Amino acid sequence: MAATTGASTARASSLKLAALPNQGRSTLSFRLCPQTARLRVSCAAKPETVEKVCQIVKKQLALPDDTAVTGESKFAALGADSLDTVEIVMGLEEEFGISVEEDSAQSILTVQDAADLIEKLKEKDDA
Incomplete structure (x- = not known):
């Protein structure tokens, strides 16, 4: 199962929709959505x-x-x-x-x- 999870993780990074096995009983699905950066670094300059x-x-x-x-x-x-x-x-x-x-x-x-x-x-x- 570890090999399957690793392969699924590798696929998930390049796809927008990924499915992972859930201990052989059913399949979990989730959608990977690009997020925009909302964090701004506070500047030190006066x-x-x-x-x-x-x-x-x-x-x-x-x-x-x-x-x-x-x-x-x-x-x-x-x-x-x-x-x-x-x-x-x-x-x-x-x-x-x-x-x-x-x-x-x-x-x-x-x-x-x-x-x-x-x-x-x-x-x-x-x-």
Whole structure:
């Protein structure tokens, strides 16, 4: 029975409808439904840090004043290429007096990512 259960489990992960034997008496059925992520991670960055990062991003990308830039804004969606992202990180380093490692810089995809990293680096420097 263990082999049957394992095979059923493997099938269940790729099908929307799966049936499992219930000790040979009857069959249990259930439907696998995709769920949207509802969990949001709370950010550590202060609102003023996020706002300052937004201003730096707008300046580095020469975005019009009426362009909405928020914590959820992705650099790529704002038109930034890899060189623009490097320049944004350099601007953030200068403004906040921090040094961002290359590995950390590559993980920055949104304004919020940048603000969270800044707060983390500032806490580390203060400790």
